[in-house]
Amino acid sequence: MNDSASTAAGYHRATSYRRHRIPPHALDWANQPALVKDYSGLPRIPLPRNLELPRVDYFTRACRPEPECRTPDVAPNFNQIAAILQLSHGVTARAVHSGQPFYYRSVASAGALYPSELYLAAYESDGLHAGLYHYDPLGFSLTELRRQPLPAIPKVDRPVAASFYITGIFFRSAWKYRSRAYRYVLLDAGHLLENLRLALGALNQRFSIHLDFDDEQTANLLGLDPEREVCLACIHLHTDADKGLQPAASIELEPSGVDIRRASRVSGREASYSEILNLHRAGSGGGSVDSSSPMLVTHGQPLARIDLAPSDSPVAADYTQVLGRRRSRRNFISADVSRENFMTFAETMVQSMGARSGMPAACRSALAAGILASENMPVPPGFYLLDPKKRQLEQQLTGLLIQDMAAACLDQMWLKHAGLHLLFLTDPAFLDELWGARGYRYAMIEAGRLGQQAYLAATALGWGACGIGAIYDREAADLLGLTENGALVYLVGIGPVKTNVGKTR
Known part of the structure; x- marks a missing residue:
């Protein structure tokens, strides 16, 4: 591999814009990516719409959640999960642009392409079977992908009541931004992660955020086609040690069916960009460590x-x-x-x-x-x-x-x-x-x-x-x-x- 395929510096340099040197690119409107994954034939669970959402002040509380402030006695129930999903990635308004419906959402997205998907792993919850669910923000519903006990990935040493997984579908952004799209897929994952973090804080949930996990394991858990869709972040919700259940890390999961993996495809004709796939694969084995030396991006001392x-x-x-x-x-x-x-x-x-x-x-x-x-x-x-x-x-x-x-x-x-x-x-x-x-x-x-x-x-x-x-x-x-x-x-x-x-x- 050359450095553009395997390093952050190489990818960033290879996808940099230079004045007068950006190749022209016409959008393939006939193959515009679908905004919703298609899980035809799988059970769909409507989420309640008349929800009691938190009435808290944004500046004094909501924007400053403290994930370790308290531990709920029990896992979030069905209505609380629906509220978390609505606040994190809900439709806030609808309009018609150029004859097509447009959905405003609580989360920002580069080019309004929304490459991020949100999944819920329920371990114990009043109103939901233990299993894996995909969230559809436009239909405000959950699709049941697995009904079975699940392992918590990544493994942690505290009881976990539920986990949220944020993924990114490459082609949703690459349709417009080509090889540079990995930048936007990651930025969009961060937008959604912040909304999820704020929602959990506003609802007094205790949580931990994870960006390091086995990419292959999470792809298997979520039923992803790793050439098209990848997991980028996980949030575990924690409960009291005496009231919660620790998901068994030793559970062996069967691979998801072809129909589930096929849902990662969002267009009839997709282009694949080696720069994106190679950089993502090169980072599949990384691990978070503390930095002992500061990152310097400017020269000299402050004025x-x-x-x-x-x-x-x-x-x-x-x-x-x-x-x-x-x-x-x-x-x-x-x-x-x-x-x-x-x-x-x-x-x-x-x-x-x-x-x-x-x-x-x-x-x-x-x-x-x-x-x-x-x-x-x-x-x-x-x-x-x-x-x-x-x-x-x-x-x-x-x-x-x-x-x-x-x-x-x-x-x-x-x-x-x-x-x-x-x-x-x-x-x-x-x-x-x-x-x-x-x-x-x-x-x-x-x-x-x-x-x-x-x-x-x-x-x-x-x-x-x-x-x-x-x-x-x-x-x-x-x-x-x-x-x-x-x-x-x-x-x-x-x-x-x-x-x-x-x-x-």
């Missing part, structure tokens, strides 16, 4: 440091209403942002980056986050890194860089009107050195997870947000003064939008 201070009067926003209102909005306007609301946003992001997030330590080591501030922010214009440990902004560059960054994002000049650009940065060579090819999963999933949090925080503040993965990679890195291997992997434009004229925050 200045600004302490983050929580607002004395934070904005009140209902968590479930925030999910329902979440959209990708790009009609930004030039309007001043108050210091209180800027600090509320920045504080929300640093809180989501620390150990309290419940994310594996490798994720927190594999990614850095920063802000490009416009002249409408209450801090001097420039490029800042977020330091979650010191709770500070570290100024790296001064000056108005927003317009130049919009040009580096494939000349999407509407970005120059955003109040700020939230930046997610990594060093693919560092990822390779520490974790091998699997490190790319850690960085990109973490970027997507924090991007989803940014969408929700912006919505709660009455702002707009729109994520961008289409970047002239080296051009953006040079603009920010990143190291030789430093890379901007995701950007979210954020700020006041036209719908908020007269009520700017």
Whole structure:
């Protein structure tokens, strides 16, 4: 294998965009991927729609779940599972675009292609047999894939009541983004993971998040065609040691039937990209380890440091209403942002980056986050890194860089009107050195997870947000003064939008 097939740095370089060098690509509309997996003939269980959803404030509780805060006495029941699914990946509105139905969802997705799928392994639950289920967000139902006791994958030393598995279907994104699609599949998995994390916290569930497991075992458990669909994340729900059941890790699972594996195919004519398959396979044996050395993505010392201070009067926003209102909005306007609301946003992001997030330590080591501030922010214009440990902004560059960054994002000049650009940065060579090819999963999933949090925080503040993965990679890195291997992997434009004229925050 050459390095583009087996390393994060090689894949990232091979799929980088360069100005005037992007090959033209026409979308094959006749073979547009289906948004729902087809499990014809298998039992389908409708989920209850009149659910009692949590009424909690977004900023003071929902966006800061503590996965170890308490242990429920019993496993979640059927209604609670339905609420978790609705909050994590529910349809929030329906519309018709170009004569076709369009479903707005609580989770963001690159190009609205939704490559992520969600599965539930129930070990003990009031209202569900022990077994494996696939979640259909459009039909709001579960399809029963296995009815039998299941092992908990990965194995843990605490009782597990249920597990959620997030997968990605390559072709759903590759239909539009070709070999670059692995980036978006990972980002989308992170978006969904964050929504799931927030839902479990709002419902007082105790959970643990896992990105390291045996890829072959999870594919067998979930009935995936590993050439088309792969597992990317798992969340175990835990119960009290005296009340819960520990799934037996020794259970031998029969391979799923051909019809179940065939459901990973979502189009009559699919293209396969070796760059995606080779990098994913190369990372199949990776393992999360703590980083003893920090990842450096910029040169030199900060020009200045600004302490983050929580607002004395934070904005009140209902968590479930925030999910329902979440959209990708790009009609930004030039309007001043108050210091209180800027600090509320920045504080929300640093809180989501620390150990309290419940994310594996490798994720927190594999990614850095920063802000490009416009002249409408209450801090001097420039490029800042977020330091979650010191709770500070570290100024790296001064000056108005927003317009130049919009040009580096494939000349999407509407970005120059955003109040700020939230930046997610990594060093693919560092990822390779520490974790091998699997490190790319850690960085990109973490970027997507924090991007989803940014969408929700912006919505709660009455702002707009729109994520961008289409970047002239080296051009953006040079603009920010990143190291030789430093890379901007995701950007979210954020700020006041036209719908908020007269009520700017």
